[in-house]
Amino acid sequence: MFNCLKAKIRPFLSDKTISEYHRLQAGLAAWRYNYPGRKLKIIGVTGTNGKTTTCVLLGAILELAGSKVAEATTVRFKIGARVWKNNTKMTTISPWILQSFLSKAQRAGCEYVILEVTSHALEQFRTLGIDFLGAVLTNITRDHLDYHKTFAGYVSAKLKLFEAEPFISVINLDDSSSKEFLQLASSHQTSYSIGSKKAQVRAEKIIYNIKTTDFILVTPQGQIIVKLNIKGKFNIYNALASAAVAHNLGISLETIKYGLESVDLVRGRMEEISQGQPFRVIIDYAHTPDAFEKIYKTLRPIIQGRIIAVFGATGNRDTGKRPMLSAIASRFADIIILTNEDPYTENPVKIIKQVAIGVDRKKFNRGKNYFQIIDREKAIKKACRLAQVGDLALITGKGHEEVMAVAHPKNPHLSILAPFNEQDIVKKILGKMGYREN
Template identity: 30%
Template structure:
């Protein structure tokens, strides 16, 4: 039996969809040939860059017992039963529900937005006593199993939900990436709450332009049933989304400014010990305290508080749950020694996220802010000079380094970052990320803050097609011990 723990005759699976002539007992459904194993049925669909049948040999080698395909490409020689299902892509949610079981009995929350998806999902999962499915993996916060994508393919999503349900989880918070929404990877799901954190410059190597990127995100609010829609009204695309939803029942906005909204937060204290805010919820005011740091986390606290309040929790319980929130790994994560040297590790890898991180740190009263960062290879190139401009304008010292260069020339990536700087000669270039971090921490003074941006929780550095072990947090701890 496969990892799914399920079995079914495919005559039952395909009832009313197709009429297979063979009897096949399957124990998994897979869209990705790399996920197939003995007993699996391989589902081959037309994709953006090819067709699943191109990987039939790999699926057969893995031991699949059957193949479902959409008929859009001629079926090669196939020694196992194969069934053509016209419109297979549209029928996939039905097949997923039949095999993995309907997730309709689960309380699902989905979070989308350029920045903050992972943080909000992690924090909501803690506050709601839920599991999560996203960038940090699958399971309860702090005890996740590793994942492969922010939002995996549709069958993997249903498989993951089935596994969580079998483990006794009743609530799950999912990250909904723009790729996933554009590719219908969440088709057939319904949500108690959907969240929009905001839109920034990213993934324009995939989406035609910023508006196409926004429309992909907006599908979470138009194409999927949901009881509540929590929206960042400080973001112009958030306001556009709220205007589009109009008077729809369940729309809840939040703001850190004076915009009319359902929830408004005003910071009372922001320091390295945490934050204290006055939260104005619909019909109630409450003081919230949290160990999370920086203005960047005010938005996250607003979402958590608003969702807890909408679920009917009393103010004292909301205060307790917010106070108990543990920081998100690799998101405004503080690592310090006893001598006043402090590093902040953050996943900021877009212009907006880098600006928010640096602005948040400036408010914490640092003597100087150092920024160590790079840009990923084979990803949105247009954001590179924008990030250079942000770092130069908001940090006192900038060290440019590698961040998953992949097959690109790392020096060329850094030149594109420097193209956005007025004085690129003032930035320091250290391609080796370990050296860059060590030198920043060796040269900083007590009272400085060193932001190490871009990789966050990641545990590898991609150079070419090789994954090299690397953890910013581990390097920081070792470097602080060296300079102690």
């Protein structure tokens, strides 16, 4: 009822009024819970991609160093040993839930809290009342232009996390927007990079193995060999960001190394489902052009067979990136299956048609190696049925999520969250094909 009322009122309110409403809500929430964000050591991680993995890696390092840690990420909530799933479809939760979470973390005796901080959250003051000990930038590429209108506006929102002059500032030197962040003051500003000697923390002599990614971690403390158990060049960046924060917190190189190496899976991030089938199935949260580019470049060299791409695009979001996704998939994939992906209140058929604009029609022929299947479960089933020995069914967009945002059956102007667990669906399909978990 409340959400319905907000949706009806919003068109009549000015941007300034809406902004002040958000500020008031956040201020009241912080006051109600007695400002727990000022009593904890809080690290905020922002960026387009890589936030969740960076948070998980940093959490592993801090726990290995002996600290009690809380996390609030796209994937999960964590207070010490207690872990539960984030099924809100919000990366940075509302200020009331966030302040309640911080209060619980404080009462539980946590020393550190690691938060994913989105551009929406910063624009809407959701983190008001939090004194960030550290701020981390993973990267900035095209996303959320439906909300921020321009890329400059998107960058400006991310900058807000660093404008408060956190004690620790960690910035990806290889990102095109890094200069703007490096200009902001911080007591301990650290840059990280793959290869650039200008960065204080960097990765050198990288070796991509079948099961690990090995590199030399170089820091002001010295250097050490790291055998990362999560694949991809992008995960080296995530590891470097985590290592840079840990270095500034005075954690030893050995602890940083073993903390990074202790993480072998982040749910919905390059997550492989294996039940003895002769082909591979990987689920990933990639839903931006940059994330698409990175995951395909990581997987294409190591897949001997075909890549069968299953994806769509989110409804009520940046429409400009839709054909960009299929254009990238066209370069790397052998079979494309376009499907539904959180349409919210938008027509799924319309979304798929807009995604389809970027499909390379010289390479992909409808009904042969290119399909449009609105029902996502049927699309996944089609991919698994088409897969042969050595092939990869790559399912992107949903990742860890266990719900699908769809239009309300009685009010198409509102959306609801319907159960949809991609991991369970894949396992069920493989089971019916005769492949079962051991």
